[in-house]
Amino acid sequence: MASIEVGGKSYETDEEGYLINLSDWNTDVANYIAQTESINMTEQHWEVINFLREYFEEYQIAPAVRVLTKAIGKKLGAEKGNSEYLYGLFPYGPGKQACKIAGLPKPTGCV
Amino acid sequence: MLHIINKSPLTGSTLDSCLNTATGGDILLIEDAVYAATRGSAVEARLRAAMGKFKVHVLMPDLDARGMGDRLMEGVSPVDYGGFVELTVNNKNCQSWL
Amino acid sequence: MSDAKKFMFVNRKAPYGTIYALESLEVVLISAAFDQDVSLVFLDDGVYQLKKGQQTKGIETKNFSPAYRALEDYDVEKLYVEKEAMEARGLTEEDFLVPVTVLSRAEMGKLMDEQDVVLSF
Numbered sequence: 001m002a003s004i005e006v007g008g009k010s011y012e013t014d015e016e017g018y019l020i021n022l023s024d025w026n027t028d029v030a031n032y033i034a035q036t037e038s039i040n041m042t043e044q045h046w047e048v049i050n051f052l053r054e055y056f057e058e059y060q061i062a063p064a065v066r067v068l069t070k071a072i073g074k075k076l077g078a079e080k081g082n083s084e085y086l087y088g089l090f091p092y093g094p095g096k097q098a099c100k101i102a103g104l105p106k107p108t109g110c111v
Numbered sequence: 112m113l114h115i116i117n118k119s120p121l122t123g124s125t126l127d128s129c130l131n132t133a134t135g136g137d138i139l140l141i142e143d144a145v146y147a148a149t150r151g152s153a154v155e156a157r158l159r160a161a162m163g164k165f166k167v168h169v170l171m172p173d174l175d176a177r178g179m180g181d182r183l184m185e186g187v188s189p190v191d192y193g194g195f196v197e198l199t200v201n202n203k204n205c206q207s208w209l
Numbered sequence: 210m211s212d213a214k215k216f217m218f219v220n221r222k223a224p225y226g227t228i229y230a231l232e233s234l235e236v237v238l239i240s241a242a243f244d245q246d247v248s249l250v251f252l253d254d255g256v257y258q259l260k261k262g263q264q265t266k267g268i269e270t271k272n273f274s275p276a277y278r279a280l281e282d283y284d285v286e287k288l289y290v291e292k293e294a295m296e297a298r299g300l301t302e303e304d305f306l307v308p309v310t311v312l313s314r315a316e317m318g319k320l321m322d323e324q325d326v327v328l329s330f
Contacts, residue, residue: 058275058278058279059275059276059278059279060271060272060273060275060276061238061273061275061276061279063279063282064238064241064242064283066242067279067282067283070282071282
């Protein structure tokens, strides 16, 4: 089993770096994972991360990118609910990277 | 004797086979069989009729998982995992109707 | 959308006792990306999948029922429940997590005939 070390504590991950235990997540872990993805977390990044965590809390699934984009548009406004904005924040895919930083499983249907 | 049933009573014949074959004792409904212990289902009368001959128990974690915890039929005794173990200990033998 | 095919997912199993309900839901969520005309139907014990109030802590299994409420976000909005199956289980429309259309067995059969692809779980 792979793992990451943050603040002297070890956290289990899968081979792609997704946290195994959702309850392990905290902002330090998020920042650490973001770093490994070469992402410098800003307020805009956190907005998406928090949105994803709330979505998961409510529906128990990590939304597909298309669904995430639409839902963000509804909640945070059209200027944020589009792929340009989201891929700008998470260049390797908001589904893949943002879910990983948010401590969620890989979105269903995301390969 | 303890009879353990884990199949839905509405899509299979396991519960009926058990009720028709077994001569009495304890019945424990687990997994998809817990629906047999709910009010308002088409097998309610069938189970009720068997209650004279059998003592019927249902595994509550399985009933709660299915969102049916609030419609447990009267006369069926709810058990947790500890109760499950007790039933197996207190009976001299046990059959799982697979 | 003119070349969209009509896909029907037939759900006939209760949740948790077997893996079918969860597998079906996952396939539905994945295939939603392909913009087809998707219907979900719930027959026999499948109607139990939509029951409100599922609490799975005691069986240490993931409660996937909240995901049915996300189907709308995935543009999957055609959910049908078989009337006879619902009634045989002492359930009413108010017992379900999501709004559904209740169809008689005969209507369900007709709807099935209209499909291009039927996937059974």
